[in-house]
Amino acid sequence: MFLLRKLEGLLVRTKQNSSQFLSTSGTMSNPIVTVKEGKLKGATKKLLDGSTYYSFKGIPYAQPPIGKLRFKAPLPPKPWEGIHEAIEHGAVCPQADITTMQLVEGSENCLFLNVYSKSLQPDAKQPVMVFIHGGAYMSGSGDTDTLGPEFLIQHDVILVTINYRLEVLGFLCLDTADVPGNAGMKDQVAALRWVQSNIAQFGGDPNNVTLFGESAGSASVTQHMISPMSKGLFHKAIAQSGTCLEDWSIGRNAKERAFRAARYLGNETENVDELLEFLQGEPATNLAHLTMKTRTPDEKFRGLPIHFTPVVEKPFDNVDRFLDEEPIDKVLTNKIHKVPLMIGYVSHEGLLMLADRLRKADLYNKESHYLVPRDIATKLSDEKRKEFGERILRFYTGDKGISSETAEAIVDMQTDLNFAYNTHRFAHYYSATNEPIYLYRFSFDTELNFIKSIAVGQSQVDMKGACHADDLFYLFNNEMNKDFIEKKDYLKKIVFDVTKLWTDFAKTGNPTPGDSSVRWVPYTRAGKEFLDLNHSxxxxxxxxxxxxxxxNKLYCDAGLPCITKSTL
Structure with a gap:
């Protein structure tokens, strides 16, 4: 009897496993996959070439961070009974839409991820790519309205996209054991842990995970590279337009900002416990868009309006710290996870800021010290800040100052101080690890440059090249670019070529392996090799x-770490 029951149990498990992966035959429209927490029902979809892939959306990777769990590190997901429908996206996190500044209510129960795969066979061992969305740590989601998987997974990789808590809900820091900061980054860690535990069930290889992201998502990628919590959770990294060295990617005076947020909402307390109780009781939508309401007078004009961000956490017993040292110190001392790295920026990142700078031209021409980034400005006297500001303005515009006539120079300035310099700086320091680094500049200028078209409309100034976030439309399918690519073969080829670079890197650690028609030479300190991603x-x-x-000279002159002869 005992042996019979064992055989019956084995037969049941075999049937479960076979039904779990039956979807690979294309005969099952709603595949079932079993993960650690229970069963998931997904959907069968079509790629542009008509072939099949499998979609699992709205998968909970942590417990809902609601009530007394608000602002705290995520807890592991609880098991569920029956079959969890993974056909539609879960709720987005409460936020202010970064393009319209309209409140998006969403739900605090928003810690979901999405998995897209061409094969559900457990022995497929497909490379896995986990994308962290941008949006200034205050906006965005992993949903297919912008991050469709079809372009990337055509190359036989698995794509995972994630939600994480944003702005105050994700990055409030009270310097206490309960709220040490970085809840949103710890959400990302929880998602990566979920991938390690479960991705094999979707045909993925947990030992070949590439973490990639754009803008704040890119800075997040490099923050994971220095975080003790993220060690071993990924094996390659792609950083698109942002690093942990940017002044906008690290929070300062976070506790004071939290009290300013409460005062804006009508609470004048000076007690941290009362502050936490008050903020935990506020409707979630009241906590969205507080970045703009909590700026200091200086922050209204200096740098980018990104302030609820990752912080260096104070140490507390039995509390894991996502960031335990200043990013620059970690990078300089090689306290960094050594993985192959692809890193770069788009040619005209600063187009996104041009309209704002032109609107405030008189201010910046008169008060050029506001052009000095925060990490430099805090090291200088008022007199020196003025001198540095004049140097910046003169270098880019000569004696003409900020105006439509010098628009391209202003775009270069914003590109360099917000993205390009620290990309070079990061690549230079990271090269000490002897891991391969592939540096790029993205310059494609086609009908797919949707963000550029918006920026040009706002500034009434056009120029060749790619604007901040234009690269996303060459990597992800969405309603904006879908028709263009389906109707224009040359755009389809560009998308194929760009996504092949990304996926070949994910597969091999080299974006142009074997007999690729393009050879992308790794970066070295001596040669500073890069690939300009354009039509040729x-x-x-x-x-x-x-x-x-x-x-670099500005940073050196300010006494900050810079690229010196001793590090060449």
Missing amino acids: MTPGHNPEGPRIDFW
Whole structure:
């Protein structure tokens, strides 16, 4: 009897496993996959070439961070009974839409991820790519309205996209054991842990995970590279337009900002416990868009309006710290997870800020010290800040100042101080690890540059090149680019070529392996090799060299870590 029951149990498990992966035959429209917490029902979808892939949306990777769990590190997901429907996306996190500044209510129960795979066979061992969305740590989601999987998974990789808590809900820091900060980053860690535990069930290889992201998501990628919590959770990294060295990617005076947020909401307490109780009782939508309401007078004009961000956490017993040291110190001392790295920026990142800078031209021309980034400005006297501001303005515009006539120079300035310089700086320091680094500049300028078209409309100034976040439309399918790509073969080829670089890197650690028609040479300190991603995929050396040298001298002159002869 005992042996019979064992055989019956084995037969049941075999049937469960076979039904779990029956979807690979294309005969099952709603595949069932079993993960640690229970069963998931997904959907069968079509790629552009008509082939099949499998979609699992709205998978809970942590417990809902609601009530007394608000602002705290995520807890592991609880098991569920029956079959969890994973056909539609879960709720987005409460936020202010970064493009319209309209409140998006969403739900605090928003810690969901999405998995897309062409094969559910457990022995497929497909490379896994986990994407962290941008949006200034205050906006965005992993949903297919912008992050459709079809372009990437056509190359036989698995794509995972995630939600994480944003702005105050994700990045409030009270310098206490209960709210040490970085809840949103710990959400990302929880998602990566879920991938390690479960991705094999979707045909993925947990030992070949590439973490990639854009803008705040890119800075997040490099923060994971220095976080003790993220060690071993990924094996390659792609950083698109942002690093942990940017002044906008690390929070300062976070506790004071929390009290300013409460005062804006009508609470004048000076007690941390009362502050936490008050903020935990506020409707979630009241906590969205507080970045703009909590700026200091200086922050209204200096740098980017990104302030609820990752912080260096104070140590507390039995509390894991996502960031335990200043990012620059970790990078300088090689306290960093050593993985192959692809890193770069788009050619005209600063187009996104051009309209704002032109609107405030008189202010910046008169008060050029506001052009000095925060990490430098805090090290200087008022007199020195003024001197540095004049140097910046003169370097880019000569004696003409900020105006439509110098628009391209202003775009270069914003590109360099917010993205390009610290990309070069990060690559330079990271090269000490001897891990392969592939540096790029993204310059494609086609009908897919949707963010550029918006920026040009706002500033009434056009120029060649790619704007901040334009690269996303070459990597992810969505309603904006779908028709263009389906109707224009040359755009389809560009998308194929760009996504092949990304996925070949995910597969091999080299974006142009084997007999690729393009050879992308790894970055070295001596050669500063890079690939310009354009119609001809042009290799080169030292992009934006004189401009990078200018910023490097500013950092050196301010007494901050910079690229010196001793580090060459």
